[in-house]
Amino acid sequence: MSQISANNMDPVLNDRVQFVNQEITKMITTLPVKIRFKRSFQRWLSWLLFPVLAPVIIFILRYVRKNRIEDHKKIRMLFKRIAAESKIPTLICANHLTKVDSIYIHHAFASIPYYWFHFRLFSWNIPAKENFWTNPVDRLVTYLGKCIPIVRTGSPEHHKEVLNTLRYLMFKGELCTVFPEGGRSETGRIDVENVRYGVGNILNGLPDYRVICVYMRARTQEGLSDMPPIGDSIYFDFKVITPQSVAKGRRAERDIARTIIQKLKDMEDTYFAGKNN
Amino acid sequence: MEEKQVKQKVLDILKPYVREPEDLVNATEETDILNDLKVNSSRLVDIILAIEDEFDIEVSDDEADDVLTVGDAVKLITGKI
Numbered sequence: 001m002s003q004i005s006a007n008n009m010d011p012v013l014n015d016r017v018q019f020v021n022q023e024i025t026k027m028i029t030t031l032p033v034k035i036r037f038k039r040s041f042q043r044w045l046s047w048l049l050f051p052v053l054a055p056v057i058i059f060i061l062r063y064v065r066k067n068r069i070e071d072h073k074k075i076r077m078l079f080k081r082i083a084a085e086s087k088i089p090t091l092i093c094a095n096h097l098t099k100v101d102s103i104y105i106h107h108a109f110a111s112i113p114y115y116w117f118h119f120r121l122f123s124w125n126i127p128a129k130e131n132f133w134t135n136p137v138d139r140l141v142t143y144l145g146k147c148i149p150i151v152r153t154g155s156p157e158h159h160k161e162v163l164n165t166l167r168y169l170m171f172k173g174e175l176c177t178v179f180p181e182g183g184r185s186e187t188g189r190i191d192v193e194n195v196r197y198g199v200g201n202i203l204n205g206l207p208d209y210r211v212i213c214v215y216m217r218a219r220t221q222e223g224l225s226d227m228p229p230i231g232d233s234i235y236f237d238f239k240v241i242t243p244q245s246v247a248k249g250r251r252a253e254r255d256i257a258r259t260i261i262q263k264l265k266d267m268e269d270t271y272f273a274g275k276n277n
Numbered sequence: 278m279e280e281k282q283v284k285q286k287v288l289d290i291l292k293p294y295v296r297e298p299e300d301l302v303n304a305t306e307e308t309d310i311l312n313d314l315k316v317n318s319s320r321l322v323d324i325i326l327a328i329e330d331e332f333d334i335e336v337s338d339d340e341a342d343d344v345l346t347v348g349d350a351v352k353l354i355t356g357k358i
Contacts, residue, residue, distance in 0.1 A: 155343040182319060196319040250322055250338075 019248070023205030029166050031161075038163060039148070046144045047119045054112045055145055061107055065201050066102075066198075067218070069108045075236055081111040082212070082240060083121050086225040089170035089206050092123055093199060093260050094214035095268065096179035099131065099226045103145075105177060105214055108236050121176035123162045126150045126162055127185070152182070159198065167202050170209070178202070180261050188223035190268050195261040200253030203243070211260055215267035237267055280355055283332075287350045290327045294320045306348030324350075332358055 002231075061067055070074065083090075094105060102125045106115070115122040129149035132142045142149065150162045166176045182196040203209050215237045218228035228234060241263055245255035288301050295301055296315035300308075310316050316324070326343045328350065334357040336345070344350050 008291075156338075194317070194319070197322050250326060254322060254326065 017092045021031075024207070026205070030181065031164050035161070035165060037167070039169065042143060043119070043146065046122075046140065046146050049144055050116055050119070050122070051083055051112070053141070054115070056105060056114065058107060061103070066228065067104070067228055068233045068237050069104070070233050070235070072108065075108050075238070076110055076114075079240075080114070083175075086210075087173045089167075089173075089209040090175050090212060091166075091170060091203060091209065092175060092177040092214055092265065093180050094143065094216060095264050096181055096184045097176070097188065097217060097224050098184070098228055100228075101179070101216065102127075102177050104136055104216060104228070104234060108216070108234075120172075120174045122146060123177040124148060124169055126166065128152050158210070163198055163202050164245050167205055170202070176202075180257060180264070184224040187222060190261065190265045192258075192261050192265050195257050197250070197253045197257045199260060200245075200256035204245075204249075204252050208243050209242065211231065211241050211243060212238055213241060213260060213263045213267060215271060217271060235271060237271065239263065239267065278355075278358060280351060283354050283358075284351050286331060287328070287347055287354070290324060290331060291316065291347075294324060305307045305346055306307065306346065306351065309345060310347065310350075311345070328354060334358060 004083075019191060072120060092105065094101060096256055110118075110121060118258075123146065125145065125146050125147045127149060129151045132138050132147070133149050146228045148162055151158055163268075166178070170176055178199055180195050181191060182194070184196075185191060203211070215235075217235050218232040219235060220229050220232050241259070243256045243259035243263075245252040247255055284306070285298065288304060290302060291304075291314060292298060294314075294316045300314050304314070308314060310321070310324070311318055321341070321344075325336050325344070329336055334354065334356050336353065336357075340353055344353060
């Protein structure tokens with residue numbers, strides 16, 4: 001993992017370069033080898049069993065739940081273009097209404113064979129351990145689905161370790177998905193005031209990055225639920241942004257997180273404006 | 278600045294983030310910010326930033342992690358001003 005070089009002509013840029021280099025060093029030195037190995041092994045095993053598990057899940061989505069992603073071909077074509085464009089660290093940030101949102105995002109963005117050959121694009125997730133770690137089947141599926149469980153009420157050290165792991169994976173070119181609201185939207189709408197700054201924390205220490213903001217909603221979905229309604233078509237919109245801040249530390253993290261949640265809110269407003277016309 | 282004044286300012290800072298504003302009336306040094314005042318954990322960062330602005334101090338991540346009660350916040354601030 002290499003550090004980036006400073007530009008002697010620009011003190012502001014130098015300041016940023018210095019900060020990012022410190023963050024990269026911190027990332028390498030503070031993330032234990034054991035964790036890096038654990039995630040590499042998880043990735044390998046997920047990839048190996050992907051052709052077995054993924055078709056079952058897609059079958060359930062398409063033929064049991066009968067959900068259909070609107071403009072699916074167009075979404076996949078655009079995603080492929082964006083993904084192929086560059087390997088810079090990419091974070092997917094989405095609104096959150098159902099327990100299976102991340103699965104629908106995977107399904108929307110690419111096909112099983114495409115993921116098989118470009119497995120870094122099958123994004124990592126950080127589901128709440130209390131929701132998905134309750135029985136062996138859920139554990140296995142989430143493990144093979146490239147999930148890193150997070151304990152919401154866990155210690156600051158635990159949270160730092162998970163965020164640091166995500167940052168490390170993104171730096172290696174892997175995609176990651178997070179829900180900036182931290183949990184599902186209780187009102188069924190994005191609550192801008194409820195944003196978690198962890199998303200800003202992940203991005204702030206990276207030299208370069210982009211965020212794919214995803215707004216997804218089943219057409220008859222009112223509030224939060226476990227699954228999208230059966231037979232419903234899924235509205236799916238995404239935009240690529242690069243949120244930045246001139247501030248440092250926590251303030252930068254807050255600025256970045258707020259930019260992302262505001263973008264998602266704008267996308268939600270667009271959805272409802274279109275629905276009401 | 279006296280400890281009492283600092284505590285009052287901390288309570289003022291907490292006011293927009295507590296679920297039941299009347300909980301602040303009986304708040305003591307031992308009052309837990311998350312559990313007793315039911316402050317959303319994701320708003321702790323806003324509280325720390327507000328403290329930095331109000332008292333013109335800098336709080337490191339480790340110091341912020343140690344702030345669990347109203348007393349912890351007061352102690353942190355009085356140690357820096």
